[in-house]
Structures are given as structure tokens and as C-alpha cells.
Amino acid sequence: MSHVLGPVWWLIVTLGLLITFHEYGHYIVARRLGVKVLKFSVGFGPALWSRFDRHGTQFVIAAIPLGGYVKMLDTREVDGAVGPEGLRGAFDRKPVGARMAITAAGPVFNFIFTIAALWLVFVIGRPDFQPVVGSVDHVAASSGFQAGDRIIAVGGRAVDAWTTALGALMSAGIDRRDVVVDVVDAGGSARQRTLALSKLPADVDERQLPVEIGLAPPRQPIPPVIGSVPADGAAAKAGLAPGDRILSIGGDAIKDWRDVPDAIQKHASAGHALDITVERDGGMRSFAVTPAQGDPDPADAAAKPRWLVGIGVQPVEPNFDATLRYGPVAALGKAFSETWNQTHDLLGLLGRMVTGQASVKNLGGVISIAQAADSNAKGGLVWFLTFLAAISLSLAVLNLLPIPILDGGGLLYYLIESIKGSPLSDRVQIAGQYVGLVLLVGLMGLALYNDILRNVS
Numbered sequence: 001m002s003h004v005l006g007p008v009w010w011l012i013v014t015l016g017l018l019i020t021f022h023e024y025g026h027y028i029v030a031r032r033l034g035v036k037v038l039k040f041s042v043g044f045g046p047a048l049w050s051r052f053d054r055h056g057t058q059f060v061i062a063a064i065p066l067g068g069y070v071k072m073l074d075t076r077e078v079d080g081a082v083g084p085e086g087l088r089g090a091f092d093r094k095p096v097g098a099r100m101a102i103t104a105a106g107p108v109f110n111f112i113f114t115i116a117a118l119w120l121v122f123v124i125g126r127p128d129f130q131p132v133v134g135s136v137d138h139v140a141a142s143s144g145f146q147a148g149d150r151i152i153a154v155g156g157r158a159v160d161a162w163t164t165a166l167g168a169l170m171s172a173g174i175d176r177r178d179v180v181v182d183v184v185d186a187g188g189s190a191r192q193r194t195l196a197l198s199k200l201p202a203d204v205d206e207r208q209l210p211v212e213i214g215l216a217p218p219r220q221p222i223p224p225v226i227g228s229v230p231a232d233g234a235a236a237k238a239g240l241a242p243g244d245r246i247l248s249i250g251g252d253a254i255k256d257w258r259d260v261p262d263a264i265q266k267h268a269s270a271g272h273a274l275d276i277t278v279e280r281d282g283g284m285r286s287f288a289v290t291p292a293q294g295d296p297d298p299a300d301a302a303a304k305p306r307w308l309v310g311i312g313v314q315p316v317e318p319n320f321d322a323t324l325r326y327g328p329v330a331a332l333g334k335a336f337s338e339t340w341n342q343t344h345d346l347l348g349l350l351g352r353m354v355t356g357q358a359s360v361k362n363l364g365g366v367i368s369i370a371q372a373a374d375s376n377a378k379g380g381l382v383w384f385l386t387f388l389a390a391i392s393l394s395l396a397v398l399n400l401l402p403i404p405i406l407d408g409g410g411l412l413y414y415l416i417e418s419i420k421g422s423p424l425s426d427r428v429q430i431a432g433q434y435v436g437l438v439l440l441v442g443l444m445g446l447a448l449y450n451d452i453l454r455n456v457s
Contacts (some may be wrong), residue, residue, distance in 0.1 A: 010377045011065075023042065025105035026070040026289075035072050035098075036074060038058065039059075041062055042060070045061050045065050046062065073090045075090045106399075107408075111392075114390075122324060133149040133150075133216070136215065137214035154169055154181050156178060170210070171349075172210070173197050179197060223257065225243065225246075227312050233292075234308070240278065242278070244285075246276065250263060254409070271290035276289050343393060363446055365450065366447075372387060407437075409432065
């Protein structure tokens, strides 16, 4: 049950925090510019909590935490005669510049949140891996990369950790664009290597790009210690238990957990019991485990059926060898540059999806957000802040898209009004809202469809 409640809880925390900050941007700028705010709602649907402040604004926490809104006084929605004094704070009676400022304030506050969160991350210190190549395969191998290369820059973008390098490589990989990578080789010589990403298969899933690019950090050892043993599996029936350290399978010595699947597939056969020797409580014990036959790998049509014994690895904390930590002033500059780079990459990805260069499978919905929120929260404050910064930035960028019903659509309306000298007709604006709603529902539906496919495939 915890695997469901955890993601749901952290989804609520994530969206609640970021939506509140976004809507507070609209609210505080509207108040500063003299607009009467009627309601500030976090969430949609029935109110779970509500109160009025001394200015007459109703603050609401609603049941569906997938959005929020700030409702302002508008003459087009006033029913009855209230007199000129009562309409003094109407949103639609403010100059177009003021309305643009109020509309843009939500996304701007999300940018501010992103910068603040990243600043705190870099002040605390974010653990990462050194940008040193541990293994080379696929495109990287044919491009001349070697184990021990330390990546200094990718396409002119300075690299200070493996995460930064991977982000830059992924952007070039999606474009199928050759990129110049500055490295210092194992001998200490500075070199430039051209990573021929134009040779990547055109139909490869973007999620497989890191593998296809072929650069990976040094491999960390994973102790061959059993972490989980399902009650209905072959291992549990044979007597294996969590905490057992596997020493050998079928006579082959096991030094790392990665050796376990290969040894199982090598020695397993129908009706034949595997001899698995483990260390338990300081002594050695052997067990005869009869594996069950599973389905072949769905990604490989020629794959043979897999043999399963019913054991899972004991989780291992990453052995980070670098920490990105800066002083308060330097951290602010780093937060701005990181926000700029992430914004550039996100806009590039959106553009590629529109032109068909990148798959729409990259879109993720609430299920992906919930799972990522739970995973990053388990990683600690720094990783959760990093995640919040990324989601906040996504909200900012997506809200600025010129789609009616989003903030960007409102800004487009006001820009047209400022050029032509009068607002668009209510009929045109309403029609645009319907078009925007259809587009937004379609995007959300596609994202949810992608989420479902990821979790059932």
C-alpha cells in the first residue's frame, strides 16, 4: 500500500506547493495594482477548507489538487448595479500593461521558485558523480572516446558533473546532431572529440539514448546481497531469505549482483535445481532452487524465455564522488545559469516534439510526476528541491505557451489589444478559450496515456 500512498502524498505536496506559489504571483501583483481579488483557490472542486480575509478575499483549498486559480473582479461578470465605486478594482478596467503584468506574474513566480530552490541546492551541496568516462560503447566507441576521459565541456557548455554532461548529450542526441566534446584523457592531455550522434538510429526511443550514446560513468559495485524474497517464489520455497549474500550459483563465483542474472540464465533448465550457495550469519549454506520459466524480454523478439528464482537486490546507496557546493553569491550565479540551461533544453524539446524530431512519448502526466516526486523525496532534501525546481520551471514554460486558457494565451490577447488599440471581442476570446481547452485536455490525455504505457509495459 505504501507504494501507492507515498507517490500520492508527494504529488499533493509538489503540486500544492508549486500551484500555491504560482497563484500567489497573480494574487500579490493584482493586489499591488489595485485589483479586487475575490477568490484564491488551490485545487478545483468542492472546498475542503475556506476562509475570508479582511479584504474580502476568499481563500480555498479544494479537493482536486491539479491546478488553482485567482478570481478577480470583472465587470463582465457583475450581476446587477453596483455603481462606479464598486467597479473601481475590476481587472478588465485596468490598463493593458497592468493586466499583462498580473497575467505574467504566475509564471514569473515559478521562475523565481526555480532559481531559489536551485540556489539552496548549491548552497547545501548536491551530490553527483565526476564527469569521468568509465565505459565506452556504441556511438561513443566509434567516435574515439576512451575510458578515463574526463568531460570538460559539451558543445561549448561547461561540465562540472556527470548529470550536467548527460543533460547536454541528451539534447544533442535528440537532435541527432554531432557535438564536440572537450575532454582530458587518462594521460592528462586536453583533446576534442566529435561525438557522431547523427549516426544514432532514427527510430530509437529517447529513453534509450544514454545507452545508445554509449558513455557511462565508472561502474559502482553492487554487493550480491538479497534484499527481497517474494513468498510465492522459488527462492522462498527453497529457504533463501533477505540478507543472504550470494557466493556462487551453479558453481560460478558471484562477486557482484550483476553476475546473478547471467549465472541464473546460464545454469537454469527445466526440471533442474540450481545450487545457490550463500553466506548467512557468518556461515555458508547451500540451497537447491528450482527456477520458474518467465516470459521472454518483450523488447527482443528473438529472446529466449527467462528463468526466475524470485529474489531482489538489496538497495545500495549511490557512492557519489563529487559535490556541487558553492558560496551564497556563487550559488546564485550557478542557479541562474542552471535555470537558463534547463529552460533552453526544455524549449528545445518542446520544439522538437512539435516538428516531430522528438517523440511525444517524452510527455509525462500526473503518474510520472507522482512517481518522480516519491523517488526524489526518498533521496533527501537536495534531490527533492532539484525535482521541485525542474517541475516549477516546466510549469512556468508551459504556462507561457500562447495557448488560450493558459497565461501565455492571455498575454497574446493583451499583446493584440495593445497593437490594435482595443480588446478582442468577447466572442473571439470565448472561442479561443474553447480551442485552448481542447488542446489542453488533449495534451493531458496524451501525457496520461504515456504514463499508463510506461507502467504496464
